[in-house]
Amino acid sequence: MSAPQVVVHRDKELMAKAAAARLITKIVDAQTARGSASVVLTGGRNGNGLLAALAEAPARDAVDWTRLDLWWGDERFAPDGDPERNHTQAREVLLDSVPLNPARVHPMPPSDGPYGNDADAAAEAYATALAAAAGPEDHGPVPSFDVLLLGVGPDTHVASLFPELPAVYEQERTVVGVHGAPKPPPTRISLTLPAIRAAREVWLLAAGEDKANAAAIALSGAGEVQAPAAGARGRSRTLWLLDEAAASQLPRDLYPPASA
Numbered sequence: 001m002s003a004p005q006v007v008v009h010r011d012k013e014l015m016a017k018a019a020a021a022r023l024i025t026k027i028v029d030a031q032t033a034r035g036s037a038s039v040v041l042t043g044g045r046n047g048n049g050l051l052a053a054l055a056e057a058p059a060r061d062a063v064d065w066t067r068l069d070l071w072w073g074d075e076r077f078a079p080d081g082d083p084e085r086n087h088t089q090a091r092e093v094l095l096d097s098v099p100l101n102p103a104r105v106h107p108m109p110p111s112d113g114p115y116g117n118d119a120d121a122a123a124e125a126y127a128t129a130l131a132a133a134a135g136p137e138d139h140g141p142v143p144s145f146d147v148l149l150l151g152v153g154p155d156t157h158v159a160s161l162f163p164e165l166p167a168v169y170e171q172e173r174t175v176v177g178v179h180g181a182p183k184p185p186p187t188r189i190s191l192t193l194p195a196i197r198a199a200r201e202v203w204l205l206a207a208g209e210d211k212a213n214a215a216a217i218a219l220s221g222a223g224e225v226q227a228p229a230a231g232a233r234g235r236s237r238t239l240w241l242l243d244e245a246a247a248s249q250l251p252r253d254l255y256p257p258a259s260a
């Protein structure tokens with residue numbers, strides 16, 4: 001597992017644009033090296049900000065959208081098309097405007113889908129889909145995602161892994177139903193930390209003063225049960241992409257003054 005690296009940008013707009021440029025390069029490189037690329041999307045303000053910046057980036061045309069696999073790190077368990085769903089929001093800001101192959105887009109099941117209102121059954125089905133997509137070269141029942149994106153909540157949650165809730169303790173399953181989340185809606189589906197750690201690269205996005213404490217805690221040696229963001233690591237790279245406000249409480253030895 002890789003140690004976190006921190007990049008600090010002036011503000012959240014620049015952070016989103018720089019992260020979008022970085023993601024375009026990463027996707028093109030993976031498609032060149034392996035024929036296709038796989039990205040795990042996140043919900044939340046910063047994840048959607050990155051997708052909106054990507055939609056506006058001229059270099060987006062360098063991506064072969066038909067050879068991109070999209071998965072989700074978590075989902076709010078609501079009906080298909082519900083504005084609260086991370087999938088609905090991602091469609092609005094980017095996905096409906098690029099020529100994706102629908103067979104390669106893997107939203108988590110909605111609460112009015114084949115598993116009805118059973119978030120645990122929906123989570124199990126998503127785990128089965130991930131396992132079917134994993135190949136012999138992968139490190140277990142999850143593909144080696146090229147990039148897994150995560151927003152970071154003010155309470156240090158990532159995906160729908162909240163401090164001290166049962167999902168953050170999970171070591172066997174790759175996807176779980178989450179019940180009683182402190183942030184609405186209470187019922188969610190989430191990748192677990194072992195599934196997150198199967199990714200080649202994990203990028204954590206945090207902008208704004210309300211994320212400063214979370215970033216400082218997670219990057220200062222906190223345990224993953226108390227601070228789930230601390231347990232989100234990629235096999236090759238773990239990148240924290242921050243704006244200055246979110247970086248404002250980092251210990252000085254973690255703050256790279258040269259980044260812009």
Ligand SMILES: O=C1O[C@H](COP(=O)(O)O)[C@@H](O)[C@H](O)[C@H]1O
Nearest residue numbers: 042043044045046151152153159
């Ligand atoms: O509810 C969620 O929150 C987190 C963080 O969102 P933010 O708006 O505080 O950036 C997000 O990463 C997660 O995917 C989402 O379901």
